[in-house]
Amino acid sequence: MESKTVISIQNLHASYGSLKAVDGVSFDIYEGECFGLLGPNGAGKSTTLSCLEGLKKPDSCTITVEGLDALKDGAKVKRMLGVQLQDTTLFPDLTAVELVELYASFYNVFLERKQITSYLERFDLQEKARSRAKQLSGGQRQRLALALAVAHDPRIVVLDEPTTGLDPQARRGLWDSIRHMRSEGRTIILTTHYMEEAEVLCQRIGIIDHGKLLALDTPHALTSKLGEAATLSADVELDPEHLEKIKAMEGVSSVNYTDGQLEVQTTQSQQTLADLQLIAVGAGRSIRNVNIRQPNLEDVFLSMTGRKIRD
Amino acid sequence: MQRFLVSLKMEFLSTVRNRTATFFNLVFPMLLFIFFGYIFNSPNGGLSVTGTASVANGGVKEALWLLPGIIAISIATNGLFNSIPMIILRETGVFRRIQATPMPVAQYLMARIVIQLVIVVIQVALAILVGVIFFQVHPEGSGWYLDVAFILVGAIVFITLGQFIAAVSPRQETAQIISQIINLPLVFLSNIYLPFLILPDVVQKIGRALPGFMMVDVLRPAMILGSVTQANSTLNSPLVDLGGLALYFIVALIITARFFRWS
Secondary structure, three states: OOOOEEEEEEEEEEEEOOEEEEEEEEEEEEOOOEEEEEOOOOOOHHHHHHHHHOOOOOOEEEEEEOOEEOOOOHHHHHHHEEEEOOOOOOOOOOEHHHHHHHHHHOOOOOOOHHHHHHHHHOOOOHHHOOOEHHHOOHHHHHHHHHHHHHOOOOOEEEEEOOOOOOOHHHHHHHHHHHHHHHHOOOEEEEEEOOHHHHHHHOOEEEEEEOOEEEEEEOHHHHHHOOOOOEEEEEEOOOOHHHHHHHHOOOOEEEEEEEOOEEEEEEOOHHHHHHHHHHHHHHOOOOOEEEEEEOOOHHHHHHHHHOOOOOO | OHHHHHHHHHHHHHHHHOHHHHHHHHHHHHHHHHHHHHHOOOOOOEEOOOOOOEEOOOOEOHHHHHHHHHHHHHHHHHHHHOHHHHHHHHHOOHHHHHHOOOOOHHHHHHHHHHHHHHHHHHHHHHHHHHHHHHHOOOOOHHHHHHHHHHHHHHHHHHHHHHHHHHHHOOOHHHHHHHHHHHHHHHHHHOOOOOOHHHOOHHHHHHHOOOHHHHHHHHHHHHHHOOOOOOOOOOOOOHHHHHHHHHHHHHHHHHHHHHHOOOO
């Protein structure tokens, strides 16, 4: 069954002065999916969203939202989107309820206090409904920003790093809200530099770095491309000759050793571990903190760019 | 229209809940009014309308002389110090967030300005109330339309000056400094609290070129006498005052338009 394309971005180029932030990015977003743009800070994720949201004028591109040209019909496109920007600052002296009323009114949607209070329950903010924005914690403010994005019931939601700066518990709370949004049939596009977030929330992920889209696929397809290679890591004292032996082992594709921490990409994780133990015991060294993990998006990024996402 | 009303409501709530602003806009000028009203009070005498001479018997009672000045300085501080929240809204991305919605940000700014004018109305009402309750003085009724006109002109000029400060200041701290620099001559050199009779001639000449002075120079005779055309009721000619205010307004507007940004 053909999925309906809701957003189409073709050949997006955007700069800040002489700095090229987005360099020919193209992708489509289908109805009802949660699409993630994953990449390090400065990769061009926020700039891409800014062009979609009408906040930044691109150098050139075609952006279509529900069939409308985003550059020509910017005002109409804005009405269809729900938006959460990075670094949300809200009017500090307004309460959560008042903020929802205000931001919904921007879309000519007028809500009553009762409606708003029960709406805030969905974001676990009912107890803070009458609190002023400046009295909210970081996590509460992010949830409120999310609530403001969806208050006017948009079909498409655009979130820029929705959980950056939050503790793990607050982050999971926001994931629940985003999953709930998707269950309501909304189409979601988000940016993140958290690999786990992209894997957990998104049906498809675009990996972006230095303004270019490096890969676009489901998380599973992206990690499968790395084959069966797992990452074996351990803390152990090793000499250069030991590292040479490990490099030569069957199934080992790469060896990284820094400050006593060893990382080995291998398709034969069990055998490699056994061989490593032999080497270590033979040299009278102890191995601590052994971990074998399956490839994840962090490894995908590393294999594509030679860098970690969080460098 | 309905969403403009929502913006008005929220701007009003934001403004009155800001305790610092409310204190300096509403409470502080009244405290000064009461303070200066009592210490300058002479039981029999008073001041000339222009404040350049004291009159042994008769003259304008000091509290009544102060009333237009209190109104003028309330309007001025309201306009000038609003530059700071303007910059905060710009620097913290609140305006940018609104730009992402279908609401034109300029319309939201309009709501802010309308609420500033509402605050001016409250300030005027408070000043008149304090004048009546504490000093048994009140403005002359016959010139009320002149009062309204000059208050409106003054409010628009100082609101624009506030926007000008916000437009040319890269940071909040810069706006605070500029506002203070403008505020000091306003308080001391503009014939607002301190009558010109206690200032040397040279200093008076400087003061007469300032917008605060120009506003009070026409507002005072309008409020006390009901007209601005009586002999010796103004220090500058009223046309010079109004022309000067218009000039400040136009220059501030042009520079604001040139440098203004939402983010």
